[in-house]
Structures are given as structure tokens and as C-alpha cells.
Amino acid sequence: MSGAPKRPDLTERFGAREADGIVRCDACPVLCRIRPEKLGACGRYANREGELVRTDPVVFAQRVAEEGGTMVPFAGTAWDGSLVHEAETFVTGIGSGTTYPDYKPAPHIVASQHRGVDTVTVVSEGIFSYCGAKVKIDTDRHLGPEQAVVRAKGEPIGHVTTAEYGSQMLALGGVNHLTGGGKAEGRTTCESLLALCNGEALEVSIDDGAKVRLQAGQAPVVDGEPEERMRAGCGSAVAGMFAQQFFGKADEVVVVDDHITAVLTEHQAGRCLDMPPSGLRVRGRKSTPGRYFQVAEPGAGWGGTDLTDPLLLIERIDQGKAWPGMRVLFTSTTGEDALFCRLDENFQLQPEALPSELEAVVTRIGENCEPSLVSVLFMAGAGGSLRSGVTENPVQLTRAVKSGDCRVTMGGAPVYHWPGGGITVMVDVLAMPKEAFGYVPTPALVAPIEFTLPASLYQGLGGHMDQVQSLDEVLASYGETASVTPWREGNPWPLEANGRNGGRR
Ligand code: SF4
Structure with a gap:
């Protein structure tokens, strides 16, 4: 595509021109009056040469169909302005802008065909107070x-x-x-x-x-x-999962955990293996045999307790059951902490080096721990006035989302739709393109949101049919100012996803 990049006329769509080169932004209730070459209060809109512009590019997500039906992502991240006919394109809400007040139709209502079905995607950036x-x-x-x-x-x-x-x-x-x-x-x-x-x-x-x-x-x-490491399981689970591997190598195993600390010979796993009772009694509130709650205070020590010395767990040792030479292993639920002890003639536990055969089991516990991660789910209510940008009869949209006939995505990522009233959704932020969120100073967060549904249904629920554009028209209106991102592997393609709004595959 040659010549200057085309831009949609955002001044008309999201605001108005005023005297002295000022533009008014109507995209949120703040209603900024933006002087020439300045930014609005949120930084998302600016006055460039007397025109209102969105400072972030609109983001299209593309995937390419390979012969044989396997879908691969489009490789490019920059767009030369030409239409990519062999790629399937989804217009995300990122950079699309927001229409306010809410009776105005959403920034893009995009028509496309999928498997012979006329489909509409309503694209917006929602402003979320909730x-x-x-x-x-x-x-x-x-x-x-x-x-x-x-x-x-x-x-x-x-x-x-x-x-x-x-x-x-x-x-x-x-x-x-x-x-x-x-x-x-x-x-x-x-x-x-x-x-x-x-x-x-x-x-x-x-x-x-x-x-x-x-x-x-x-x-x-x-x-x-x-x-x-994330723990392999609670103390009781770890005792059960590795009981056979402990068997014969230790006479007693105590798995230290803030939730349930397990004592193997007393636990059902040890009983099934006919392990003789060790006579070890740990502190805490007994739940069921071999499973103890509240053995210590919560903390940053062994197994999420405040203990750095597991011997402090021992309340008493029953000399009628225990025997000198008894081998006792203490381990945490991640295998990061372990102590091996042997009972001496005075019925005192004496720490010794961890035998290699038990070290292998402790290492196995560690292998069964998944990496410790932070996961962030964005949760928001889209059941308010935002719906009027989609349809003149908002409750119909809520019903269509609930029935699964209307697919909700955020930046193309699938959402989980909560049952009950409203349109309350959750989305994994890592399933969305980078930098998908913005804010307005009301204060509230701005997030992309797309509603995809059959065109016949859209018409039936009072959609803004006079605002529907073809996909090619939308692509051409942005030209080189748009950004193209590869479709995220694992996200279902919104145009063919049926059924309830759910998570990633
Ligand atoms: S805060 Fe941002 S979206 Fe709201 S009126 Fe100002 S520039 Fe527009």
C-alpha cells in the first residue's frame, strides 16, 4: 500500500473539534479538552495536528491455515498495509477506542464469514469500574x-x-x-x-x-x-504418594506441612504396608490417624510452618513402641528441607547424614513439585452500559452470552463467564496480547472486549446493523497504523468456538 497511512477519523467518532485547535475527547466521562500536540489525561488519546488520535495502534490477530487443516500463527508482527488474504484476521479491542456515552455504537462492528455463516464481531475497549x-x-x-x-x-x-x-x-x-x-x-x-x-x-x-x-x-x-517449588501435595498426600518408596528405608517418616502433617506409620498408607507403629507423637490437632492439623504456627519455615527445627514437632516418644536404632525421616512437602535421625539408647533422636537411598526419595518429591508461579486473572463486569454499544436491547446480549450463542473474548483470549446475572468474566492476562490494558483517571481500567455471534442473531437482538463494516473495510481504514500480532496458540478461534464461554483449551 502506498501513500500516507490512512487513519479512521477519530475526532468525529470519539470527540469534536473546538476553537484554537483544541479537540475534545468524548471517549470517557472525563471529557478531556486536549490542546495541540498534547495528550489526554489517560495518555490513550492525543491531539496531533488538530486531530484526535488513539496513541496505541489497533491490534489485529492473525492465523494462517496450512493445507491439511493445521492452523499456524501468522509470523509477522508489523504490517505493510496490504490485506493478507491467506490469513484469517480477528480485530481485537486493543487500541480500538471507547464510545461514550454508551448509546453510541461500539467502535467496530465487523462482519465476516466463517464456514459459510455470516458472523459479526463487536469490538470495543471497555471501561471497567467493577x-x-x-x-x-x-x-x-x-x-x-x-x-x-x-x-x-x-x-x-x-x-x-x-x-x-x-x-x-x-x-x-x-x-x-x-x-x-x-x-x-x-x-x-x-x-x-x-x-x-x-x-x-x-x-x-x-x-x-x-x-x-x-x-x-x-x-x-x-x-x-x-x-x-510448589508443594507436591499436602503432607498426607506426600506420605501416601511416596509411602512405598520410603518403605524399608525409614522406620518412620514425618511430612511437615502447615495444612496436614503426616506421620507415616500411623497413616493409612503406612498401615497398608504393615509398618509397625513408631511411638512418635507429634504436636497439633489430630484429624484422622496419622494426619495432624496446626502442628505449628504458619510461617516461612518447613512446609509453610514457622518451624526451622522439625524436632520441635515431637511431643513425646512412646518407649513401649519405639526402639533404639529406629530410623526417622523428616521432610517438607517440597523436599527442600529434610532431616534424618536415629533413636539412641536414651530414646533421643540424633541427627545423622541423610542416607543416599532416602535422599533419592526426597529428590523425587522435589521432582514432583511444579515451578512456583504467579498467575493473574483479570475479572470484570461487562453487564452494564457497555452492552448498549452492542445492541439497543442490552438484556438480549446478556442472554446470548449466557446461552453460549455469543462468544466473549478479551484481546482474542477466551473468558470464563460466571453463572448467574450479568456478564461477569475472568481472563488469564497471559492469554492476551501484551500491553492490552489501559486506564482512565475516573479511576477505572480499560480492557479490550469483543462479542462474536452469528449475524442473524445479532440482528435479532437489536444490533446496530447500520454500523456493520466488512473486515476489509476495517483493515483498510487503519492501513499501516495498525499492528498485527500472531494468534496465540491455545486460544480457540472465536469465530468457530461454540458453546459456553470457557477457558483455554
Ligand atoms: S481520560 Fe482519556 S479517554 Fe477519557 S476523555 Fe481524557 S483522553 Fe479521552
Whole structure:
């Protein structure tokens, strides 16, 4: 394509020209009046030569069909402005802009054909006041008590929520921190969510807990120490999984875990192997045979407890059952900590070097640990006025999303749609193209969102049919100003995905 790059007339679409070369941006409630060669308050729009422009390029995602049906991503990341006919193109909401007030149709309503079916994709950048991030941190280490406040730059931005199996969980953001507190709290919450969702690192501190460095897809750093391993299982699970490998090499094994500490000979796994009781009694609240809760305080020691010496677990040793020379292994659930002891004539446990055959089992526990990672799911409510940019009868869109007839994606990534009312979605930020998120100073996050559905259904639910453009028209209107990204492997192609809105394959 030759000549100056074409740009869509954003001044008309998202704002208006005013006197003295000023342009007004109507893309969000702030309604910035932008002087020549200046940026709007969010940095997403600018006044260039008296025209309103979006400062980030619109992003098209492309994949190419190979003969035989296997799909491979389009290799280029820059576009020469020509249409790539052998590629399939999906217009993402990234860089597409936002129409406000909400009765205006979405920036792009794109018609395309897929397998002979006329399809429409409604493309926008949503402004989300009700949004946040659910953060999963693969570690047993105690990061802070449940409900403790999580802070960035000293401002509250979320809290510690219910732990999951092998992972600590944070709930960050949400409308109460964005708009329900002070200005600094709202601004810091917005900045923090933006950084996390765009894949940048974020330092947080937890009241009465740890300082943690969070970055999607990277290992968490807890109080300056990078976490390496997620536990192989709880103490009871590790005792069961490796019982046969411990058998004959140790007379007793204690798997130290903040959740369930296991004592093998008392545990069902040891009983099934006919291991004689060792007479070792550990502290804590007995749950079922060989499984103990609350053996210590939570902390950064062995197995997510505050213990650095596992012998402190021992409450007593029953001399009627134990015997001098008895071999006892203590291990954590990640295999990062292990201690071998032998019972002496005075019924005292004496540490010795770990025998190589037991070291191999401890190493095997470590091999069964997955790498410790931080995962970030962006969660937002799209069930409000944003729907009017899609259809004149918003509840119909909600119903179509619920039934699975309308596929929701964010930057092309599949979302999980929560059951019940509204359009409440979650998306893995790593399944989205980089730098997909922005913000506005209200404060709220801006995220791409696309609704894909059959054209006949779109018409039936009151869609803005007079605004439908062909894919070629949209591509041509951006020319060289657009950016092309390869389709992300693992993301279902939105035009052919049927059924409920779910996660990645
Ligand atoms: S904050 Fe950004 S989107 Fe909102 S009016 Fe200003 S420039 Fe436009």
C-alpha cells in the first residue's frame, strides 16, 4: 500500500473539534479538552495536528491455515498495509477506542464469514469500574493471615483471600478500592492493576505478613527470596504418594506441612504396608490417624510452618513402641528441607547424614513439585452500559452470552463467564496480547472486549446493523497504523468456538 497511512477519523467518532485547535475527547466521562500536540489525561488519546488520535495502534490477530487443516500463527508482527488474504484476521479491542456515552455504537462492528455463516464481531475497549485481579501465588509459605490488607506504596489495594491447594490467593482491586476510598487509594489501586494485568512486576506488602513481588508467569519473590517449588501435595498426600518408596528405608517418616502433617506409620498408607507403629507423637490437632492439623504456627519455615527445627514437632516418644536404632525421616512437602535421625539408647533422636537411598526419595518429591508461579486473572463486569454499544436491547446480549450463542473474548483470549446475572468474566492476562490494558483517571481500567455471534442473531437482538463494516473495510481504514500480532496458540478461534464461554483449551 502506498501513500500516507490512512487513519479512521477519530475526532468525529470519539470527540469534536473546538476553537484554537483544541479537540475534545468524548471517549470517557472525563471529557478531556486536549490542546495541540498534547495528550489526554489517560495518555490513550492525543491531539496531533488538530486531530484526535488513539496513541496505541489497533491490534489485529492473525492465523494462517496450512493445507491439511493445521492452523499456524501468522509470523509477522508489523504490517505493510496490504490485506493478507491467506490469513484469517480477528480485530481485537486493543487500541480500538471507547464510545461514550454508551448509546453510541461500539467502535467496530465487523462482519465476516466463517464456514459459510455470516458472523459479526463487536469490538470495543471497555471501561471497567467493577474490576480487579485474582492472584494465585504457588507457595506454601505464609504470606499473611486471611483477610489481611494488601498494600502497594502503603495504600490498601486488596486483601488475602482463601488459600487454594498449594497456593496462596490475593483478591486485588475492586470497586471499593478504586472508587470507595481516598484519591490516593484509588489511583494506586488502578496503577497496580494496570501493571499486573500488563505483565509488569508489582511489589506489595501484606499487613502482619510478607513483602511479595508479583509478576504474571514469573516466580513470586517472598521477602526477597524467589520461590522455586510448589508443594507436591499436602503432607498426607506426600506420605501416601511416596509411602512405598520410603518403605524399608525409614522406620518412620514425618511430612511437615502447615495444612496436614503426616506421620507415616500411623497413616493409612503406612498401615497398608504393615509398618509397625513408631511411638512418635507429634504436636497439633489430630484429624484422622496419622494426619495432624496446626502442628505449628504458619510461617516461612518447613512446609509453610514457622518451624526451622522439625524436632520441635515431637511431643513425646512412646518407649513401649519405639526402639533404639529406629530410623526417622523428616521432610517438607517440597523436599527442600529434610532431616534424618536415629533413636539412641536414651530414646533421643540424633541427627545423622541423610542416607543416599532416602535422599533419592526426597529428590523425587522435589521432582514432583511444579515451578512456583504467579498467575493473574483479570475479572470484570461487562453487564452494564457497555452492552448498549452492542445492541439497543442490552438484556438480549446478556442472554446470548449466557446461552453460549455469543462468544466473549478479551484481546482474542477466551473468558470464563460466571453463572448467574450479568456478564461477569475472568481472563488469564497471559492469554492476551501484551500491553492490552489501559486506564482512565475516573479511576477505572480499560480492557479490550469483543462479542462474536452469528449475524442473524445479532440482528435479532437489536444490533446496530447500520454500523456493520466488512473486515476489509476495517483493515483498510487503519492501513499501516495498525499492528498485527500472531494468534496465540491455545486460544480457540472465536469465530468457530461454540458453546459456553470457557477457558483455554
Ligand atoms: S481520560 Fe482519556 S479517554 Fe477519557 S476523555 Fe481524557 S483522553 Fe479521552
